[in-house]
Amino acid sequence: MDGISTIVINTLLWATLSTCLTLSTGTAIAYVLARYEFTGKNALSTLISLPLVLPPTAVGFLLLRLLADNGILGRDTLGIDLDVLLDWKAVVLACTIMSFPLVVRTARVSIEAVNPRLEQMGQTLGMSFTRILLSITLPLASRGLIAAGILGFTRAVGEFGATIIVAGNIPGRTQTLSSAIYSAHQSGNDSRANTLVFISLAIGFLAIYLTERLSRPFQKKDDRS
Amino acid sequence: MNNHHIKADIHLRLDTFSLEIKFQSSSQALGVFGKSGSGKTSFLEIIAGIQKNASGNLEIGGTTWLDSKSGINKPIKERKFGYVPQDLLLFPHWNVLQNLDSAVFNTSSLNTDYQSLRSEIIEILDLSDLLERFPNQLSGGEKQRVALGRALCINPKLLLLDEPLASLDISLRNKILPYLLKIKETFEPSILIVSHNPTELLALCDEVIAIEAGNIIAQDTPSKLFSTPKVYPIAAREGFQNILTTALKSHSEDNSIIHLGKQSNSPSLVIPRIDERVGTRITVGIPSNDILVSTEKITNISARNCILATIKRVASLNNKFLIRAQVDNSEIDPLSIELTASAVKELKIEPGSKAWLIIKSNSIKVYR
Numbered sequence: 136m137d138g139i140s141t142i143v144i145n146t147l148l149w150a151t152l153s154t155c156l157t158l159s160t161g162t163a164i165a166y167v168l169a170r171y172e173f174t175g176k177n178a179l180s181t182l183i184s185l186p187l188v189l190p191p192t193a194v195g196f197l198l199l200r201l202l203a204d205n206g207i208l209g210r211d212t213l214g215i216d217l218d219v220l221l222d223w224k225a226v227v228l229a230c231t232i233m234s235f236p237l238v239v240r241t242a243r244v245s246i247e248a249v250n251p252r253l254e255q256m257g258q259t260l261g262m263s264f265t266r267i268l269l270s271i272t273l274p275l276a277s278r279g280l281i282a283a284g285i286l287g288f289t290r291a292v293g294e295f296g297a298t299i300i301v302a303g304n305i306p307g308r309t310q311t312l313s314s315a316i317y318s319a320h321q322s323g324n325d326s327r328a329n330t331l332v333f334i335s336l337a338i339g340f341l342a343i344y345l346t347e348r349l350s351r352p353f354q355k356k357d358d359r360s
Numbered sequence: 361m362n363n364h365h366i367k368a369d370i371h372l373r374l375d376t377f378s379l380e381i382k383f384q385s386s387s388q389a390l391g392v393f394g395k396s397g398s399g400k401t402s403f404l405e406i407i408a409g410i411q412k413n414a415s416g417n418l419e420i421g422g423t424t425w426l427d428s429k430s431g432i433n434k435p436i437k438e439r440k441f442g443y444v445p446q447d448l449l450l451f452p453h454w455n456v457l458q459n460l461d462s463a464v465f466n467t468s469s470l471n472t473d474y475q476s477l478r479s480e481i482i483e484i485l486d487l488s489d490l491l492e493r494f495p496n497q498l499s500g501g502e503k504q505r506v507a508l509g510r511a512l513c514i515n516p517k518l519l520l521l522d523e524p525l526a527s528l529d530i531s532l533r534n535k536i537l538p539y540l541l542k543i544k545e546t547f548e549p550s551i552l553i554v555s556h557n558p559t560e561l562l563a564l565c566d567e568v569i570a571i572e573a574g575n576i577i578a579q580d581t582p583s584k585l586f587s588t589p590k591v592y593p594i595a596a597r598e599g600f601q602n603i604l605t606t607a608l609k610s611h612s613e614d615n616s617i618i619h620l621g622k623q624s625n626s627p628s629l630v631i632p633r634i635d636e637r638v639g640t641r642i643t644v645g646i647p648s649n650d651i652l653v654s655t656e657k658i659t660n661i662s663a664r665n666c667i668l669a670t671i672k673r674v675a676s677l678n679n680k681f682l683i684r685a686q687v688d689n690s691e692i693d694p695l696s697i698e699l700t701a702s703a704v705k706e707l708k709i710e711p712g713s714k715a716w717l718i719i720k721s722n723s724i725k726v727y728r
Binding site: 250252253255256257258259260261262263266271274275 | 408409410435436437438439440441442443445447449451452453462463465510514
């Protein structure tokens with residue numbers, strides 16, 4: 136079973152990187168969408184959600200056009216080669232784009248569930264914006280934010296369509312769990328496919344189990360009211 | 361002008377009417393009375409800085425908080441007021457102590473002034489047994505006290521209370537009111553209290569403004585304001601009570617007795633038995649329709665109180681009359697009494713005439 140540990144480690148590492156990216160920028164965007172009214176808010180929200188409804192291969196193709204030598208973010212336009220395509224960076228990028236809508240939507244719902252009047256109360260107590268954000272809003276939304284992170288992570292682990300187009304399926308370099316399962320199946324190596332599927336199942340089970348645990352209501356012990 | 365001075369000239373467009381509030385006051389405790397939907401909470405939110413669209417001028421304790429002409433609108437966090445909204449807004453993820461300390465940035469090094477203020481607040485509001493609990497482990501009255509305590513912990517010059525007793529049932533209201541009175545005496549903040557309940561305003565306020573559909577319809581001491589024919593009908597819907605604060609004179613077997621004046625011939629009032637020391641200041645409420653009026657002294661009667669009073673005013677209210685009677689030789693405000701038109705006619709009640717007021721001790725509500 137050569138390379139399986141490399142595949143698992145790479146997949147988890149890239150998914151983790153992608154989760155860090157989506158969770159940090161996603162929470163910031165979710166906060167803006169949850170708390171502010173501005174022109175173009177619906178357009179922004181729709182744009183962010185697009186990867187959810189487009190075929191992943193279409194997203195991959197768009198990314199490929201964007202990053203190709205003559206694309207908007209390509210070597211010819213920028214003057215430098217970002218050297219993303221067919222590299223681990225492409226995997227992280229594809230995973231990030233594909234899991235972004237899930238993370239933003241979940242984070243937005245959890246921030247919206249925090250009563251904005253609690254933030255106003257914080258202001259009357261003289262708290263700064265940062266302190267209100269860090270000690271009131273985000274802690275109260277934390278369960279939803281963690282759930283968003285787990286959802287984003289699992290989406291990244293399972294990403295296939297966009298990844299295979301921008302990063303390919305290069306063993307030891309850009310191969311992930313899902314593309315390795317595809318290769319194993321294509322080459323008729325069922326036992327390898329079985330092992331990889333079992334690992335995916337375990338990761339998925341653990342993630343969903345954690346999400347369920349975290350979605351329980353806040354503060355359960357000795358609730359009198 | 362003193363520290364309690366408030367001067368407002370405020371305009372705000374609301375859904376169904378415009379709020380146009382212009383007044384000034386130097387009372388320590390100012391009440392804003394009106395039925396729900398009269399605009400009183402919006403007014404409070406303008407003072408708090410939460411209503412962003414208000415225009416006009418607002419001066420609190422000599423400082424300008426709002427002046428649309430010169431573009432001044434002091435940010436909420438610089439206004440330094442204690443705010444207790446109707447929904448209390450305790451932070452659910454913090455225990456009571458953390459809620460009290462929420463205004464403090466670094467709780468690991470508290471200065472001694474703050475610590476002694478906090479201890480005093482904890483003592484006065486009886487919070488010491490609750491400090492470790494979370495808001496969802498508190499009863500309604502306990503939450504109210506914690507919200508009051510948190511507001512006081514910033515040592516505010518102004519305390520804004522929005523319907524502080526509205527969410528509580530009657531028995532709990534009677535328990536919170538004494539705490540409010542203690543806060544008023546101990547910390548001496550300016551208090552602005554919005555309420556649709558005349559009892560708490562009568563007990564707590566030095567002056568009240570009445571608002572209807574966004575406009576001030578009256579401004580006076582609470583006892584005078586609530587006895588005007590314009591305001592009384594609104595107040596009567598909430599069960600109007602005459603509120604007196606006076607000293608405890610003595611105890612009998614099943615009753616307590618309070619002074620109505622300091623002279624030797626001042627009458628006293630028999631109230632339900634309470635366990636307080638003689639001399640303690642007591643606040644009691646007498647419902648305006650629980651006072652009977654007689655033109656002759658009645659002796660063999662179960663009601664414990666029969667006191668002589670002089671009628672000051674008789675005002676007609678639809679098919680009823682509201683009379684104001686000053687208890688003779690007393691130092692309390694005149695009592696408001698609701699009578700039917702036929703009773704006023706038959707007893708020939710008119711300003712200047714004498715009347716005996718008959719009050720059952722059990723109809724008197726004791727607030728402290």
